[in-house]
Amino acid sequence: MPNGNIDWFARRSTTSISPFELNNEGKGQALVLRYAGCNLRCPLCYAWKYAWFMQKNGFVYNIQNSIQALRNLLGIAKKKIVWIRIQGGEPCLTFNRILNTITFAVESLTIVHQNIVSRRN
Numbered sequence: 001m002p003n004g005n006i007d008w009f010a011r012r013s014t015t016s017i018s019p020f021e022l023n024n025e026g027k028g029q030a031l032v033l034r035y036a037g038c039n040l041r042c043p044l045c046y047a048w049k050y051a052w053f054m055q056k057n058g059f060v061y062n063i064q065n066s067i068q069a070l071r072n073l074l075g076i077a078k079k080k081i082v083w084i085r086i087q088g089g090e091p092c093l094t095f096n097r098i099l100n101t102i103t104f105a106v107e108s109l110t111i112v113h114q115n116i117v118s119r120r121n
Ligand code: SF4
Pocket: 038, 039, 040, 041, 042, 044, 045, 046, 047, 048, 051, 088, 089, 090
């Protein structure tokens, strides 16, 4: 289960911004974070392969390393970042995950704001 130092995510480490990913969407890019692990079992779940069985299909990342990866984003983003998605698995699965989600949301919004400002200048 998520604890203060680690959490489970759906994306294997393949880039310097893992576990985050950048997807081209519309006129810009989306910054996406997909948690692994959810206990809700919605009948139409789009993410069940990684969301329901975190130990089987998820990947563990250190939270501090994940935040540092996020801060490296400005050197990597090729386009304006127009969306942030923190999605299922369940972003509020445990108390520690809620804290991680809040931290990621604040850091993501700060980075995206910097990204937009730097592209204006
Ligand atoms: S990941 Fe989302 S859609 Fe899937 S079971 Fe959990 S809450 Fe439902």
